Amino acid sequence: MKRYLMALALALAACAPQVTQAPEARPLLEEKAFYPALPGLEWVYLPEGEPLSSPPYRLRVEGPALYEGQEALRFRFQGRGEDRVYYRQVGAFGVRLLGFQDPSARVVFAPPLLEYPPEALLAVGYRWGGTTEVRVELLTPSSREPLAQGRLGYQMEVLEEREVRVPAGAFRVFRIRQVYQDARSQDVREVWFAPRVGEVRTREGRLLVERNFR
Template identity: 85%
Template sequence: MRRSLMALSLLLAACAPQVTQAPEARPFLRSEAFYPSATGLEWVYVPEGEPITSPPYRVRVEGPALYEGQEALRFRAFGRGEDRVYYRQVGAFGVRLLGFQDPSARVVFTPPLLEYPPEGLLAPGYRWGGRVEVKVELLSPSGREPLAQGRLDYAMEVLEEREVRLPAGTFRVYRIRQVYQDQAGQTAYEVWFAPRVGEVRTREGRILVERNFQ
């Protein structure tokens, strides 16, 4: 049975056994960027519908890095056995995703996938998208092993702007629909993005319960 490239790459990390580390004590920070990306910023999430006391998922900006020879920022997502690093570029062009890696697999998008557009364009009704080549490799002590490669089309649309109340506070958010299409089919997600805060609902259906900046 064929799986979509996006689903396959995300599934690999979920299958890899990991040890969840205890959170480190970190100071409260300040960030004024439309797309927050300063080193040390951290977001804490729980799955929608679960108590806020449930074991959390965390996303932390770990700082500059190189990915496939390109300068990027490391965004580490971890919790409940997951541990994955996303490599992004953030600038006047918006937010680009170069790829991601976990202990079992490495995924590369060529050209980088545009997750968010320039901040001045983000508004209800705005659409963007593109086509990327996706390369998925398995990682082992002996090196990398090619697993899958192909094209991935993506289309994003800002559905609306509205106010939402979450455990982390009340936010004005953009509801964004993400659609990914490859030879195996189509997959759709919805995220809620709050300017200068970040994603308050992720495409996995996790809601923000805490952050270490304002």
Template identity: 55%
Template structure:
């Protein structure tokens, strides 16, 4: 079970693609969005590498301010191909902290205590910089009869900026930071992924290996 939870950081679920559909119309967001974009209404559209542009996409949307366990947070919605996940983050010039997430379809909820630092203070983001920590991961099922614990373990993690350079994705060519995540659970399970981040734009390659196709800002 710990392996399955740790894999949530890197695994692109192998759901069968739905029938091809026309792109959904989204409103364009004008104005500044921040170094780490977190403005309500922002949307990113992604596809796995090698997919056709008319294949069913994955979407990441900023839903806006909310609360997570009594703490102020920004809610993000990731959806597509049979998946729906709600992320809860704190975003500021001091970095991006992941408080937890909910798997809507399986009615499960995962928390990080303390929050997992996904991105550092923006002034520190440069090639060679490394950050990380240790967090307690707890996963529960939220059932009509109550909460049922699924798993609990410690996670040691490290992020490293391994490079910065020009990357090409379906949405265009960007100057991106290449960031590697390494994680190890308390029972020895390990996990790695690489993401590409562009300031004021977001991830053009996600932890799941999805590539940016378009955005609405």
């Protein structure tokens, strides 16, 4: 079972398909935080290389919540049959991922995984990382059943700062390499993060198409 731990922790797919409707046209929200996390913020993504007419993925900040007894923010990700809620803490320490949940499973990181460091430390050449215990539970209508558990190591490094152009426009981003390691395998990803915008390219290779804030 451990061989599936990393895959479950990084990209656990939902079972039930969802219908995504086009949002109403609304005024842009104002958000000035280095790590945007205001409830109501939304990002729209498409896999790299796909036409703009393709069904999108949406990430939205839903608001405060509790996860494993800790205060957090709910980030809901939906699209193409996926429906997953990420629980994050955003503050002077950076961005911590406590875990995530979809209709079929629940994943908990203990201690939380540090996705981004304090704002002042995010610069070319900076590295951070750690080790966390990952617990995966299968959700049933009446209970939560243990599915897998193990340690996951991670190392992040800011490779460079440069300007990129994606469907949402041109942005100055930090290219960040993410390396995840469990007992059996290693997974290497890359994200592009733009301060006060968010992820312009996600670790799954999805590019930012639009956002509802400035």
